[in-house]
Amino acid sequence: MPPASKPPTAASLSLFQLLDPAVLADPYPLYQRLREQDPVHWDPYLHSWVVTSYPEVVAVLTKYSADRTPTPEQLAALGLTEMKPFAEMMVRQMLFADAPAHTRLRTLCSVAFTPRRVEGLRAEIQAIADSLVDDVIASGRMEVLGDFAEAFPAIVTARLLGVPTKDHQQLKRWSADFAELLGNFQHNPDRVASVLRSLEELRDYLADKMREQGAAPDKQAGLIGSLMAAEVDGGKLTDEEVIASTIVTMVGGQETTTNLIGNGLYTLLRQPVRLAQLRDDPSIIAPAVEELLRYESPSQHTARVAKDDVVLGGKTIKKGAAVMAVMAAANRDPSRFPEPDRLDLTRADNRHVAFGWAAHYCFGAPLARMEGAIAFTTLLRRLPGLALAEEKPAWRGNTGLRGLTALHVTFARAAAETMARHL
Ligand code: HEM
Numbered sequence: 001m002p003p004a005s006k007p008p009t010a011a012s013l014s015l016f017q018l019l020d021p022a023v024l025a026d027p028y029p030l031y032q033r034l035r036e037q038d039p040v041h042w043d044p045y046l047h048s049w050v051v052t053s054y055p056e057v058v059a060v061l062t063k064y065s066a067d068r069t070p071t072p073e074q075l076a077a078l079g080l081t082e083m084k085p086f087a088e089m090m091v092r093q094m095l096f097a098d099a100p101a102h103t104r105l106r107t108l109c110s111v112a113f114t115p116r117r118v119e120g121l122r123a124e125i126q127a128i129a130d131s132l133v134d135d136v137i138a139s140g141r142m143e144v145l146g147d148f149a150e151a152f153p154a155i156v157t158a159r160l161l162g163v164p165t166k167d168h169q170q171l172k173r174w175s176a177d178f179a180e181l182l183g184n185f186q187h188n189p190d191r192v193a194s195v196l197r198s199l200e201e202l203r204d205y206l207a208d209k210m211r212e213q214g215a216a217p218d219k220q221a222g223l224i225g226s227l228m229a230a231e232v233d234g235g236k237l238t239d240e241e242v243i244a245s246t247i248v249t250m251v252g253g254q255e256t257t258t259n260l261i262g263n264g265l266y267t268l269l270r271q272p273v274r275l276a277q278l279r280d281d282p283s284i285i286a287p288a289v290e291e292l293l294r295y296e297s298p299s300q301h302t303a304r305v306a307k308d309d310v311v312l313g314g315k316t317i318k319k320g321a322a323v324m325a326v327m328a329a330a331n332r333d334p335s336r337f338p339e340p341d342r343l344d345l346t347r348a349d350n351r352h353v354a355f356g357w358a359a360h361y362c363f364g365a366p367l368a369r370m371e372g373a374i375a376f377t378t379l380l381r382r383l384p385g386l387a388l389a390e391e392k393p394a395w396r397g398n399t400g401l402r403g404l405t406a407l408h409v410t411f412a413r414a415a416a417e418t419m420a421r422h423l
Pocket of ligand 1 (some may be wrong): 061094095096106248250251252253254256257260297298299302303305354355356357359360361362363364365367368
């Protein structure tokens, strides 16, 4: 008789295991165990419900409260009073608000961040991608994160905000600092001082840019100036809200897009048949980007709070309880996606939750999709013979914002140079 399988323990199902680099390198077996054995799971280590099945993740994102940032009083009770300036900025962001405050902020920001503004950046985004590729062609090798995937969205963000392109490295540093705090569920006291310093620097920087863009309203305004000018029913954003909305756009748009490019390219490089399929038929780029988002979601989980006592997946969740919606696990739920562990670049009916769901659905999704499409098609078209230079690149320690520390690749230099001459 085969040995009886061991019953799951709280430790064997805890998301805390993501702190182990081996689990973080491939979290999907852990997500699968959770989904199969306890899809709405009380995690005593995280002191939170952890939800991993697709219908329940959608329910959490649709109905639960996003108002989850600690108040200054709660911070004081946790002995984290020094985090107050950060918390004050966070509560002004749409990401952490419920209706009607969320509706007001998102509507005003939508007046500034229009589809037309995104479409207007297309040619420039293509030029940014091409110029980053030009810089590496002669070497025949590339570190995808450092040479491309980090700078690309940072330069796009600078253009979007209407600030000098040369500031992109600084924007990247600030955003990386905040992302460490936002994407992780473990509190790292060593980072607090540097994050607070970054927040102060960034606020000064943005206040300066607000003076510039506010003083020249007729010029082709950057997003900062447009946020200042946005008006709905006579209502406008306050200066502090302009700063908070710029920060959420800046942070939301950089780390995630970097990781879409890094994770997506790594996925393709490990499956050369799929890489060749996309290189040979770039017309499938739109569904391919969706599939890469589903398969290796840059934003793995997000947090909510139960508004009332509710029953979810047969479990009673008490009002005020913390709930983690693990989008990356829902995106591999076989009840929603046939053969979820197979990369299918033309997958039909691919309504993944990598951009979230419902009211907080990613505000920058059209820009992210455009950046992803341009990045993948440009890299595959201009770098023939693209191949991994190392078998197992390391994953960053961030449990929520999934991404690689580095991705070394090689390509056929002579062929790439010849192609570059004919562009
Ligand atoms: C591949 C790239 C991206 C991914 C995977 C991504 C993912 C997400 C997810 C999962 C959410 C919902 C979070 C939640 O419900 O708690 C979200 C919201 C948001 N994203 Fe993105 N994002 C990406 C790119 C961008 C870009 C380029 C921008 C802006 C330029 C952006 C700005 C935002 C904002 C402002 C929100 C808050 C929306 C709200 O609360 O109503 N994101 N994003």
